[in-house]
Amino acid sequence: MQISKSLRKVILWELGIPVALLIIGIYHGLMQTIFRAGVLHESAFAKLDYYQGLTLHGVINALVLTTFFAVAFGHATMAFFLKREPSKKMAWTSFTLMVTGTLLAAWAMLTGKASVLYTFYPPLKAHPFFYLGAALLIVGSWIPLFDWARLYTAWKKENPETKTPLAVLGTLVNFIIWFVCTLAVAYEVLVLLLPWSLGWKATVNVSLSRTLFWFFGHALVYFWLLPAYIMFYVMLPKLAGGKLYSDLAGRIALFLFLLFSVPVGVHHQFSEPNITGGVKFFQTLLTFGVSIPSFITAFTLAASLEYAGRQRGSKGLFGWIGKLPYLDPDNFLFAYFIAGLILFIFGGLTGIVNASYSLNSVVHNTAWLPGHFHMTVAGPVFLAIIGMSIYLYARLSGKKIFMPRIVTIVPYLWMIGVLIFSTGLMWGGLIGEPRRTNLGMTYLNPKSTLFHPEWVPTTTLALLGGIIMFIAGMLFIIAFFGTVLGKKTQTGQLELPESESYLEERRIPVFDSFRPWLVAMAVIILIAYIPAIANVLKYAGPKAPPYTIDNPTPVQTSVRK
Amino acid sequence: MPILASSEKKILVVTASLIALFVFSILYAKDKYKSDVPACLPFDKSYQTPRINKLDDKTYQVFAVAQMWNFQPAEIYIPVGSEVDFFLTSKDVVHGFDISEKNVNMMAIYGGITKSTVKFDKPGVYNITCHEYCGSGHQNMQAQVIVNYPPIK
Numbered sequence: 236m237q238i239s240k241s242l243r244k245v246i247l248w249e250l251g252i253p254v255a256l257l258i259i260g261i262y263h264g265l266m267q268t269i270f271r272a273g274v275l276h277e278s279a280f281a282k283l284d285y286y287q288g289l290t291l292h293g294v295i296n297a298l299v300l301t302t303f304f305a306v307a308f309g310h311a312t313m314a315f316f317l318k319r320e321p322s323k324k325m326a327w328t329s330f331t332l333m334v335t336g337t338l339l340a341a342w343a344m345l346t347g348k349a350s351v352l353y354t355f356y357p358p359l360k361a362h363p364f365f366y367l368g369a370a371l372l373i374v375g376s377w378i379p380l381f382d383w384a385r386l387y388t389a390w391k392k393e394n395p396e397t398k399t400p401l402a403v404l405g406t407l408v409n410f411i412i413w414f415v416c417t418l419a420v421a422y423e424v425l426v427l428l429l430p431w432s433l434g435w436k437a438t439v440n441v442s443l444s445r446t447l448f449w450f451f452g453h454a455l456v457y458f459w460l461l462p463a464y465i466m467f468y469v470m471l472p473k474l475a476g477g478k479l480y481s482d483l484a485g486r487i488a489l490f491l492f493l494l495f496s497v498p499v500g501v502h503h504q505f506s507e508p509n510i511t512g513g514v515k516f517f518q519t520l521l522t523f524g525v526s527i528p529s530f531i532t533a534f535t536l537a538a539s540l541e542y543a544g545r546q547r548g549s550k551g552l553f554g555w556i557g558k559l560p561y562l563d564p565d566n567f568l569f570a571y572f573i574a575g576l577i578l579f580i581f582g583g584l585t586g587i588v589n590a591s592y593s594l595n596s597v598v599h600n601t602a603w604l605p606g607h608f609h610m611t612v613a614g615p616v617f618l619a620i621i622g623m624s625i626y627l628y629a630r631l632s633g634k635k636i637f638m639p640r641i642v643t644i645v646p647y648l649w650m651i652g653v654l655i656f657s658t659g660l661m662w663g664g665l666i667g668e669p670r671r672t673n674l675g676m677t678y679l680n681p682k683s684t685l686f687h688p689e690w691v692p693t694t695t696l697a698l699l700g701g702i703i704m705f706i707a708g709m710l711f712i713i714a715f716f717g718t719v720l721g722k723k724t725q726t727g728q729l730e731l732p733e734s735e736s737y738l739e740e741r742r743i744p745v746f747d748s749f750r751p752w753l754v755a756m757a758v759i760i761l762i763a764y765i766p767a768i769a770n771v772l773k774y775a776g777p778k779a780p781p782y783t784i785d786n787p788t789p790v791q792t793s794v795r796k
Numbered sequence: 797m798p799i800l801a802s803s804e805k806k807i808l809v810v811t812a813s814l815i816a817l818f819v820f821s822i823l824y825a826k827d828k829y830k831s832d833v834p835a836c837l838p839f840d841k842s843y844q845t846p847r848i849n850k851l852d853d854k855t856y857q858v859f860a861v862a863q864m865w866n867f868q869p870a871e872i873y874i875p876v877g878s879e880v881d882f883f884l885t886s887k888d889v890v891h892g893f894d895i896s897e898k899n900v901n902m903m904a905i906y907g908g909i910t911k912s913t914v915k916f917d918k919p920g921v922y923n924i925t926c927h928e929y930c931g932s933g934h935q936n937m938q939a940q941v942i943v944n945y946p947p948i949k
Binding site for chain 1: 834838903
């Protein structure tokens with residue numbers, strides 16, 4: 236379909252900016268594996284400090300890329316499936332806020348004034364622009380939700396008996412989760428951290444700010460994941476040459492995410508004080524609850540792919556696996572989706588380990604954790620994002636994909652890289668290798684008294700995987716900008732693949748209405764988080780003054796405690 | 797037509813059984829092996845003083861304090877077979893406290909006290925590694941539990 240020039244422009248910019256920033260993000264990913272493997276024994280390389288690079292890596296890859304993409308993809312799904320365009324004014328306001336926020340935070344990080352990692356745990360203090368930038372990025376990404384809600388309501392009025400398109404349902408669910416969870420981090424940033432960072436407030440409640448962060452922090456991973464899920468349900472079966480096994484399963488999965496995405500954040504805090512075992516165990520159960528929609532998805536997608544394989548003439552029980560279009564450059568999105576899903580099998584299973592209450596003590600904050608989440612966020616999420624980015628860019632701008640064969644191979648190369656990388660990290664984690672640590676200076680430095688030879692094979696494996704990931708990432712970036720700089724060969728169109736449903740399913744009102752699910756969502760969040768916040772307020776001791784990263788003495792502020 | 801296909805019903809039963817098995821395993825381990833998350837204690841200033849208390853020959857209390865960029869006490873000597881309660885807090889930023897080969901894994905947080913209990917059955921040196929980023933000296937932050945090592949004869 237044709238869309239307005241303004242909407243096309245906003246989507247293209249929102250796809251292009253984060254891919255450009257990925258050059259910095261991915262470079263620092265590679266550098267970490269080099270530092271960690273003990274190839275470098277320095278605190279910095281090319282004047283960029285390890286922890287500064289780690290901050291850039293996390294913020295760019297996990298916050299900027301994902302948020303920009305979710306907004307761009309949201310505009311595309313809304314416009315395509317509802318045949319209605321988002322408001323020009325609101326789309327550009329949102330874009331401007333997100334870009335301004337990104338620039339402010341980028342300045343703070345690149346000048347080394349905010350090497351506090353993407354979780355920005357106080358009482359480590361960053362430059363105020365870092366917090367302000369993060370807040371602007373988030374607030375900018377809220378705006379489209381209200382605009383899309385308006386489009387959806389108008390559509391619903393005209394089509395009261397038609398099922399809401401699954402992609403529209405998914406986008407709305409995703410941004411509702413995002414809005415609810417970011418309220419907590421917005422409060423943390425604007426009320427607790429920003430005034431404290433500016434020196435207007437002397438101290439901060441560390442436990443409270445961590446609890447608010449994780450109210451946001453785990454729902455955040457579903458905000459990353461749901462655009463990929465929308466693609467898997469709505470597009471993958473069609474690309475595979477089949478049908479979506481059950482459209483209703485997709486709706487149920489999405490609404491379950493609405494219920495369980497937020498009230499599980501305490502599972503990141505199993506190892507910390509000021510929250511009792513009871514609250515932690517309750518959120519363990521809720522976390523298992525949030526695995527249900529992923530189990531449903533695994534089954535539905537496998538059934539859809541099996542159907543596609545059989546349509547393509549496969550025989551036997553597993554013959555369909557060999558019949559899928561893995562290496563078709565005209566259908567390269569399939570490669571991005573399937574490679575991501577293969578990684579997600581391992582990413583999901585290791586996630587259940589982390590969520591399992593006391594079992595978390597075996598792996599908490601060890602290298603196991605980045606091993607796990609690189610098979611989720613750097614697996615299905617990242618591959619779906621970059622695959623869809625280049626696909627949408629080419630279609631919308633009317634340009635040809637640059638190096639289509641390479642583009643088709645990139646996801647498999649990336650997948651192999653991640654599998655090796657994550658194996659190294661998880662193995663290291665199980666023998667105590669810490670995450671978020673410049674190992675090269677001490678633990679992987681034979682000249683240091685802290686040398687740990689047992690972490691040599693694990694970090695070397697991660698380095699090998701990291702190099703493969705870096706090559707795949709750079710090939711993608713070359714292909715993306717090759718496409719961007721290419722000549723226009725046809726009129727730009729907004730086109731998205733759309734699967735039919737295999738099972739004939741009638742419209743069930745409860746799975747086509749937000750209201751009951753929103754009420755249930757609110758109730759579960761209150762049940763899960765009132766005790767958690769009450770715990771923190773009851774048990775937490777004195778509040779902390781700000782610290783810079785290089786000084787054990789707190790920053791002096793003129794304000795009295 | 798029913799809402800769910802029969803294969804979907806089966807897969808939901810499988811999922812529910814699997815989750816029930818996981819929950820059962822957690823509760824079983826909690827009961828049988830006393831495996832639990834670190835305990836949460838009300839804050840008290842006395843925890844900010846690093847020290848080792850010997851309760852009896854086989855029972856110790858370690859009051860560990862994490863700070864930029866070391867742990868106090870830095871060397872903890874105990875005999876083989878001791879059961880140790882580790883109480884942990886931070887004097888400044890957030891730190892981690894992970895004892896190698898043991899499932900003691902805690903966060904040290906300003907204004908918070910956490911506790912984990914563990915038994916050291918084998919002699920050896922157990923490293924305590926800070927696994928939470930705590931500033932530019934983070935990679936130097938390690939302490940040791942020395943369990944009758946080198947062995948005294």
